[in-house]
Amino acid sequence: MENLYKKLPQMNEILNRYDENPVIVKDIANSVLDDYRAKIANKVDFETEDIYSDIDSMINSYTPYSLYNVINATGVILHTNLGRAVLSRKSLERIEKIGSSYSNLEYDVKKGARGSRYTHLVDIVKKLTGAEDALIVNNNAAAVFLVLNTFCQGKNALISRGELVEIGGSFRISEIMKKSGANIIEVGATNRTHLYDYENEIDDENLSAIVKVHKSNFQMVGYNESVDTKDLKELIADRDILLYEDLGSGSLIDLTPYGYSYEKTVGDCLNDGIDLVSFSCDKLIGGSQAGIIVGKKEYIAEMKKNQLLRAFRVDKLTLASVEATLIEYLDFETMKEENPTIRMITEDEDTTKKRCQKLLRKIQKIKDVDAEIIESEGKIGGGSYPLDIKKTYSIKISDPNITKLERQLRLSDYHIISTVHDGNLYLNALTIFDKQIDDIYETLKEYYEK
Numbered sequence: 522m523e524n525l526y527k528k529l530p531q532m533n534e535i536l537n538r539y540d541e542n543p544v545i546v547k548d549i550a551n552s553v554l555d556d557y558r559a560k561i562a563n564k565v566d567f568e569t570e571d572i573y574s575d576i577d578s579m580i581n582s583y584t585p586y587s588l589y590n591v592i593n594a595t596g597v598i599l600h601t602n603l604g605r606a607v608l609s610r611k612s613l614e615r616i617e618k619i620g621s622s623y624s625n626l627e628y629d630v631k632k633g634a635r636g637s638r639y640t641h642l643v644d645i646v647k648k649l650t651g652a653e654d655a656l657i658v659n660n661n662a663a664a665v666f667l668v669l670n671t672f673c674q675g676k677n678a679l680i681s682r683g684e685l686v687e688i689g690g691s692f693r694i695s696e697i698m699k700k701s702g703a704n705i706i707e708v709g710a711t712n713r714t715h716l717y718d719y720e721n722e723i724d725d726e727n728l729s730a731i732v733k734v735h736k737s738n739f740q741m742v743g744y745n746e747s748v749d750t751k752d753l754k755e756l757i758a759d760r761d762i763l764l765y766e767d768l769g770s771g772s773l774i775d776l777t778p779y780g781y782s783y784e785k786t787v788g789d790c791l792n793d794g795i796d797l798v799s800f801s802c803d804k805l806i807g808g809s810q811a812g813i814i815v816g817k818k819e820y821i822a823e824m825k826k827n828q829l830l831r832a833f834r835v836d837k838l839t840l841a842s843v844e845a846t847l848i849e850y851l852d853f854e855t856m857k858e859e860n861p862t863i864r865m866i867t868e869d870e871d872t873t874k875k876r877c878q879k880l881l882r883k884i885q886k887i888k889d890v891d892a893e894i895i896e897s898e899g900k901i902g903g904g905s906y907p908l909d910i911k912k913t914y915s916i917k918i919s920d921p922n923i924t925k926l927e928r929q930l931r932l933s934d935y936h937i938i939s940t941v942h943d944g945n946l947y948l949n950a951l952t953i954f955d956k957q958i959d960d961i962y963e964t965l966k967e968y969y970e971k
């Protein structure tokens with residue numbers, strides 16, 4: 522075999538050949554040359570032009586950004602790995618508007634004096650939940666921490682063993698509670714907690730709170746019992762004990778009309794007598810990442826005095842975006858069309874089917890592709906409605922080299938994230954947007970007809 526090393530071009534030759542930024546060209550060339558050195562080690566033959574063609578294509582698809590869009594063909598709406606909620610146009614417009622000029626972020630225009638960033642969302646949250654007051658922080662994990670640190674540091678807090686939830690990303694509610702300085706007292710058993718389990722601890726002088734964690738990402742079936750909020754409320758009546766619920770995904774509206782099982786809304790929790798409720802803004806709410814705490818004015822005021830709030834402080838762009846999303850709730854019929862997350866959550870199966878058929882008609886124009894529509898399952902995700910499977914439709918593609926197809930779709934310009942099981946590839950139409958149908962078609966066409 523001839524000396525393959527001679528076929529590797531010199532860096533200078535490569536740099537002379539391209540007009541693009543030499544730093545970028547050099548980076549790309551080095552990674553391509555590494556690939557070819559590996560080929561040489563494995564005694565794989567190649568031509569110098571192959572190297573240039575690889576460099577060409579990497580330069581063509583080069584982006585300086587590490588964060589980019591993907592097409593979610595998994596059918597999981599609030600996909601934590603893929604960025605959870607997709608934002609509405611209005612909320613994006615507000616980010617641009619507030620970010621592109623000065624704003625009254627911490628300025629009271631009426632008084633001509635310093636104001637507070639925490640005033641901005643209060644009115645709309647009150648309207649939507651009936652709460653006395655509200656506070657927004659970076660995410661719900663920060664909300665949980667802030668509540669417990671403010672009210673339970675060095676004190677005892679009761680929580681049912683059935684609610685010591687791990688919520689993904691190995692985030693455990695019990696660990697957060699410990700870090701906040703609260704001393705957790707677990708009550709009940711994993712599957713059953715009774716009122717008397719709480720009653721047994723209620724005379725503890727160092728007791729500061731009863732914490733309820735919504736079992737949003739799993740559900741207990743079979744022999745199980747938990748205690749109703751109203752009974753807990755009665756139990757702590759006349760005592761200086763906080764009743765707090767971490768609602769997790771926290772919906773503002775009842776989703777039963779859309780085929781989901783009943784889950785308490787934020788407003789329902791407050792009506793049941795919970796003093797403070799916290800929830801995420803980028804799960805069922807359909808907004809950007811944030812956490813909102815709602816409830817009694819005196820408690821919210823207490824948390825605002827906690828120095829830690831500064832570490833959990835939301836950015837103005839978050840405020841701009843979340844405010845717009847919450848305002849959309851005032852007209853839910855319009856929101857169902859304009860907020861992509863809410864649209865997908867409430868979409869009826871016929872609409873999904875039509876989108877799937879449209880995609881199939883396109884794909885069938887491609888030579889040699891073996892595709893059909895099948896009924897499949899979609900999920901809300903983000904730890905919401907764990908047992909509720911949404912009936913959806915997917916394109917099933919059969920191919921002798923499914924691993925290669927999956928990889929090519931993922932690494933293509935549109936970064937299509939599909940699922941593979943039973944040796945087939947699936948594109949779930951629930952989370953694919955209409956405007957992405959052509960992109961998927963182009964990508965598949967390139968794969969099959971190249």
Ligand SMILES: *Cc1c(COP(=O)(O)O)cnc(C)c1O
Nearest residue numbers: 660661662688737769770801904
């Ligand atoms: C998702 C979730 C959290 C964390 O919320 P983030 O906004 O992701 O920080 C906390 N508790 C429960 C029950 C959750 O489901």
